[in-house]
Every structure is written in C-alpha cells, then in structure tokens.
Amino acid sequence: MAAKRTVLVLHGYSQNASIFSKRLGALRKECAKDIDFVFLDAPHILKPAELAHQANRMQSLGLRAEVQLNEATIAETDPESLPRAWWKASKDRTKAFGLEESILVVRAALKERKFDGVLGFSQGAAFAAVISALLERPEVYPPFMVNDQPPHPPFEFCIAVSGFRLNDLFCQPLFTPSYSTPTLHILGKTDVVVVEERSKQLIDVSSNKRVEEHTGGHYVPSKGNWRKFLAAYLKNPSAPHPSPSLSERAEIIRPEGVPLLATPSPSRKN
Helix, strand or coil: CCCCEEEEEECCCCCCHHHHHHHCHHHHHHCCCCEEEEEECCCEECCHHHHHHHHHHHHHCCCHHHHHHHHHHHHHCCCCCCCEECCEECCCCCCEECHHHHHHHHHHHHHHCCCCEEEEECHHHHHHHHHHHHHHCHHHCHHHCECCECCCCCCCEEEEECCCCCCCHHHHHHHCCCECCCEEEEEECCCCCCCHHHHHHHHCCECCEEEEEECCCCCCCCCHHHHHHHHHHHHCCCCCCCCCCCCCCEEEECCCCCEEEECCCCCCCC
16 A cells, blocks of 8 residues: 655645644545655744734625634634734735745754655745745745755645745745745636635746645635545645636646646536
8 A cells, every 4th residue: 555645735825733733634634644744833933913904904804704614713723723824915015024934943843854745825825935936946035944955845746726926035045936836726707805816926937836726715625526636636746636716727838838738528517
C-alpha cells in the first residue's frame, strides 16, 4: 500500500486551523485513505475591533451569511481557538505586518516533516504562494534558512483557492519575474471578497499554472465533482485531470509556455 501524501494547509483571514479543518470536512473524508492534511494556526490573533471591521466590510458586500457562518463556527470550537491571521495589512495593502513571524511558524513545521504540497484559502492562498516561492529562493530571507540550507525542498504543488498576490515589498524578489511551483488556482465566479482582478495578479506571476473556476463565491468548492477532482489532483498533480467546471475549459500552462486544454467531462455537473 502506497504511503499517504502529506499536504500543508493554511487557513484564511479570521479563521484558524480548527475552523478550516471543519470547512474541509467533506474533502478530508474524500481523501482519507490517501492524504494527510496538516492544518497550521497563524500566529496573529485578531482583536474584536479587527473582526468587526471585517464583518462590516463583508456585510457591505452582501456576505452576511458568510459572516454568520464564521461566527457560528468560532462559537462551536474551543474557546481558545481564536480567529487568526498570517499578517495584518496596511490600509493600502502594501505592507503585511507580522509576515516574517508567520514565515518562521511555517519554517518550524517544514523542519519537522516532509510535505508534498500546500493548500491555502484566501489570505492562506496568498501565503501558500509566498512559501512556495520562498522554497525556490530561500536566500531572499536568510532567517528562513536552517544552517545555510533551505528547511525543505520546493513543493511538488501549490493549491491557491481565492488567492491573491501579496504586494508587500518583501515579495518583489520572490515573484520577479515569477515563481515556478506548479500551482492550481481556483477562483469563485461570484467571489466579491477576492475579485478576479486580484486573483489574476497572482496568476500572472505563476509560471506553471492551471486555472479553474467554480460557480460560487468565497469558499473552497465542495460539490462531488470538485471533491473528486481535488482528491485526484492531490494524489497526482501532474496528471491531466478533467476539469470539474462544466462551462469552462481549464487552461494548463506548461513551464515552456505550451498551453494544454483540459476538456471537462460532459457528464459532470458543477
């Protein structure tokens, strides 16, 4: 029996490892025999005022249900399982306060075990791309190194759901001109939290990418066809898996720039 593959999982802003593990319950069940998901907690705990600001912003975007779901999930978890963030952004989104501390949290995890890849959602997706790029160029941030060596080999893959490019100057050398870790970018067609234009900024610096779109909003798609697609991708990210999207054709860009179009199965529903 083949050994389980191990995936590092990075939650979104105002979530935590426990919340995101519950959100991915259906996917974890689908992958139970093949994948070991390791959920990390971000080091920065959000204050009530910061959560209130996010809630007001999300409600102004018509996402009251998402706010209520976050609040309900937090209430059901351990009281010590607080809402967290990988960094706190400046108003103009050009500075990520606390990013270095989060990088060292991931560094500690990478020193402990081997990961095949990383999966992140929203802020966690942006951070997953940063870590993927940093493993390719660890010299950019010397504290990330261990005895002058990278703490871990480059990931085999990165999955960025509702991701965006972090515009902090720290990331300039990581994303210039691009990073090469094979990355599956998943966008929500009706996502108004991380809109397509923001996701495209990350897609543009990803040289080895596959882009998929689901018909929903700001969440990890969990319908049956998506669970099966993600389970298959996690087992073998280099295989040409049929697209889970019915109305779209997935564009896979190889490193050398040759497009390969994956035609969705007509029998699947989104």
